[in-house]
Amino acid sequence: MSQHEYIWSLNDLQRVPKNGRKVFTTFSCGGGSTMGYKLAGYDVIGNVEIDPQMMAIYRANHNPRFPFLMPIQQFKTIPDSDLPSELFDLDILDGSPPCSVFSTAGKREEKWGGEFHFREGQAKQRLDDLFFDYLDVVEKLRPKVAVAENVKGMILGNAKGYVKLVIERFNEIGYDVQLFILNAATMGVPQKRERVFFVARRRDLCLPKLVLNFNERPILYSEFRSGRGRPLDRGGKTYQRWLKRRPIDRDFGDIGQREEGKDSNFNTILIKDHKVANTLASNSWFVRYDEPYFISEQDIIRMQTFPQDYDFLDADVQYVCGMSVPPVMMKRIAQQIDAQWFSKLQ
Template structure:
C-alpha cells in the first residue's frame, strides 16, 4: 500500500531521482525547505544558520557539505576566496528571512526599525533588515534563481511599503521577480498555512513567467491524527474553558469572549477531525476538541509534513516544525521551477 505524501521518511530520499540542480539555503532552521528541494530531486549543498541549536539539528538530519554557523550579516561579508566555488554557480539560492516583525499578530509596527532579542538565534537584531541582507548574498553569489519565503503579513497594511523596497532591490541586483501567495492546504499539506513566496530569475535566464496553481484535495486532521496528546490539566482555567466550548467554537478565544467578556486565547485552536488544521506556529496551542488533550508530537510532525524519522535531538518538536517551511509545500514549488524553467 502506498503511503500518503505527508507520511514519509528521510530514508525515502535515497530513491528520489536527481535532477542535477543545486541549492544553497539561508536561514535554514530545521531544514523544511531543504527537505522539500531534496524531495523534488535537487542537491542542497549547504546552509547558513545563526542558531547553534538549529544548526546541530540541521547537520544531524541533512549532512550538509558546506555549512556556516553565523549571522547572515557576517556571511555576506566573507571574502569570495573563503567560499566554495560551487556557491558561485548555484541554480537556486533559497531563504526564509525571520519574519515575526511582519506577523499580523500584535502591534507589529512597534518592532519595525528597532532591535529586539528575538527567538531566532537568540540574538539581538533588526529582523526587518534581514531580507535585504539575504539579497546582498544573492548579489554576491548571482544564482540563476532566488526563492524567498515569508509571511502573508508582508502584503497587509503598512508592511506593503517594505515589499516595494524589496522588489526594487531585486531589480537593482539584476533579477525579475514574481510574488505568489500560496496556501499549503492546496498543496497536499494537512494545514492551512498561507505564505508569500518571492521567486526571481536572473535577467540573463530565458525563463517564461512562472505559473503556480495548486488544487490538491485537502487533508483533514482526522486523516493524520495519531497517538495520545498531553492531557489538559483538570485544575487549570484552560480545562474549565474547554468544558464550556460549543460545536461552533473555533478556538478558546471564542469561549473566553463569550463566557468572560475577554479577548484572549485566540491562539489556542480547537482542532476538529473534519477540519484542516490551522497554521502550526512555534507558539500556537492545538487542543483536540473531542478529548481534553493537546495534539500529539506525531500530529505536529505530520501537520508540518516533516519526516517520521526526523531527529529533533533535545529540541521542542513544535518549535522546530513551526519555524520551518513545510517540506511538501516547498517540494511542490521546486518541482514546478524545475519543470517550467530548467527542464
C-alpha cells in the same frame, strides 16, 4: 514512501531521482525547505544558520557539505575567494528571513526598525533588515533563481511599502521577481498555512513568468490523527474553558470572549476531525475538540510534513516544525521551477 505523501521518512530520499540542480539555503532553521528541495530531486549543498541548536539539528539530519554557523550579515562579508566555488554556480539560493515583525498578530508597526532577539541566546538583530541581507547574498552569489518565503502579513497594510523596496532591490541586482500567495492546504499539506513566496529569476537567462496553480484535495485532521498529547490539567482554566466549547468555536479566545468577555488564549486552537488544521506555529497550541488532550507530537510532524524519523535532538518538536517551511509545500514549488525553467535551459 507511504500511500500518504505527507507521511514519509528520510530514507525515502535515497529513492528520489536526482535532477542535478544545486541549492544553498539561508535561515535554514530545522531544514523544512531543504527537505522540500530534496524531495523534488535537488542537491542542497549547504546552509547558513545563526542558531547553534538549529544548526546541530540540521547537521544531524542533512550532513551539509558547506555549513556556516553565523549571522547572515557575517556570511555576506566573507571574501569570495574564501567561499567554495560551488556557491557561485547555484541553481537556487533559498531563504526564509525571520518574519515576526510582519506578523498580523499584535502591534507589528511598533517593532519595525527596532532591534530584537529573535530567539533567546541569539544575537540582537533588526529583523526587518534581514530580507535585504538575504538580497545582498543573492547579489554576491548570483544564483539562477532566488526563492524567499515570508508571512502573508508582509504584503498587507503599511508593509506593502517594504515589499516595494524588496522588489526594487531585486530589479536593481538583475532579477525579475514574482510574488505568490500560497496556501499549503492546496499543496498536499494537512494544514491551512498561507505564506508569501518571492520567486526571482536572473534576467540574463530570459526565462518566462512562472505559473503556480495548486488545487489538491484538503486533508482533514481525522486522516492523520494519532495517539494523544498531554492531557489538559483538570484543575486549570484551559480545561474549564474546554468544557464550555461550542461547535462554532475556533479557539479558546472565542470561548473566553463569550463566557468571560475577554479575548485571550486565541493561540490555543480547537482542532476538529472534520476540518483542516489551522497554521502550525511555534507558539500555538492545538487541543482536540472531542477530548481534553493536546495533539500528539506525531500529529505535529505529520501536519508539517516532516519525516517520521527526523532527529529533533533535544529541541521542542513543535518549535522546529512551526519555524520551518513544510517540506511538501516547498517540494511542489521546486518541482514547478525545475519543470518550467531549468528543464528549458538545457
